[in-house]
Amino acid sequence: MSSEFVIGGLASVGATFFTNPIEVVKTRIQLQGELAARGTYVEPYKGLFNGLVTVGKNEGWTALQKGLAPALCFQFIINSFRLSIYSEAKERRWIHTKTGEVSYSLGLLWGAIGGVVGSYFSSPFFLIKTQLQAQAAKQIAVGHQHSHSSMSDALRQIYAKNGISGLWRGSMAALPRAALGSGAQIATFGKVKAFLVQKDWVVQPTCNSFCAGLIAGSVMAVAMTPPDVIATRLYNQGVDAQGRGLLYRGWLDCALKIFRTEGMYGMYKGFWPNYLRIAPHSTLVLLFFDELLVLRDKVALL
Template sequence: MSEEVKHCPPRDITSLPTKFVLTACAAAMAELVTFPLDLTKTRLQIQGEASPRRFIGGHRAKPYRGMIQTAVGIVKEEGLFKLWQGITPAICRHIVYSGMRMVTYEKLRDSVLCKDKDGTFPLWKAVLGGMLGGALGQFLASPADLVKIQMQMEGRRRLEGKPPRVHGITQVFVKIVSEGGIRGLWAGWIPNVQRAALVSLGDLTTYDVVKQFLLRNTTLKDNSLCHGLSSICSGLVAATLGTPADVIKSRIMNQTRDNQGRGLQYKSTIDCLMKTTEREGFMALYKGFLPIWARMAPWSMTFWLTFEQIRRLTGVDSF
């Protein structure tokens, strides 16, 4: 026991709030830059659900068939700034989610799971830390994610001739609580947490493992080039692992609910998974993969480069 404890570097608990704030700043910057791709991805994922025929301006609406067409369609039909509809709850969500997952992962890595005798952090520990950090962070941030999803779909609902459900963040919260109580704020939290665990495994764990590999096995230094290469790998792995859970999460969160807060279209995560694959095929679980990857790549790079630079400028050790 003493052998393992010796290899756990001492941590200053007072530094955790500082790291949380630094993470929140980097996440907010990355979210602001890449949010239109998140909106595009959500519209693509919801598309195809069983619903009445859609009409826009007296004509039957054509389905979106790709990331670019979806984005262009939103701008033409709803306006340029609708690409950022739901950005406020998205930033709030990332402040909680990214802040908690990063702080949790670092705490587990440096003080609980600990590094091996040779100073390396084993892959299985990195996987465990990444998934636990992501799951905890997303559970706490799930209400903000629910609000974001519903706000993102409002523009499309109005164009389809459907009555508006919400007009602002406050009204969304009031509506959700009135329909399903406080528990209603965590509607869809299971696929949400599952997705977050997988995305965090792909993003956070991959970044840490690849970065340490590059530092130990190449001539690269702990600089922007190393951070950039690590973030490219993390974005690809995160998109591949997280897309199916993201599709299910979006559909469960977007569905209409009864007076008891129960979903009218899907009963559970498994029910949504089964109905989606039966009606639309297995590849429907990868709807929106291109915009997810196209977003995660710049998001991951923006976040990690900003995060590492902010830590360096404020005198905090490199991640």
């Protein structure tokens, strides 16, 4: 399992370099118009491509990689846990039925377990990633603006103000996001891979992983966007001297406030950037993971 842990992390790191700019725009779209009725606020970001251009023009094109360092740390940790746990469950045949077929529900369960474990341990980096990605030039700023100059500066500031608990603020609220997203992605990936081979539609290993990853990413985006909006809001909100959120008391309070003021539209803010980030990211992560496992097995035979 130790090799799967490292391979899972490396696979996600490679994908993050390509998808982080989309994550920056997605985060800001989820924060604009926070707790305001639709049509009553200015929208600096009018979609993914407009958002990319807006960031580039106002902050420089390097701003599209804001939060990259904590994003890489977050992705390495969460994917190391979730992919290695799922891989171990698959090897031990814990996700198979008595007839030997891959069970979608069992895959969903083990994918969710891995996602929850990885999400909790990587939570401080998700917190810092969100806050750094939200930091913007005054004319296009949305949401609470934190004053971090880097990942290390953010770690020092948060720890100095609220201690260890401050670094894990919002971690429990992020668990539904991880459970739904990871469970849907990994279970779909495993089931689709087996289905494509069974039907003799896509049997070449790399193409099979690519197609399954693309479909898994699509399912993941639909399941994950509402809890992702909630997690973004909770992680980015300002806190008082006691470390309590200024806008939301927790996951349920945040969900209810968004639904009451912004409606279902608010729960799906940033869906298309989220989809366009998750689909290629999911495809690349799962493709890299499978290819690295093949490479590991080849090296072991030498």
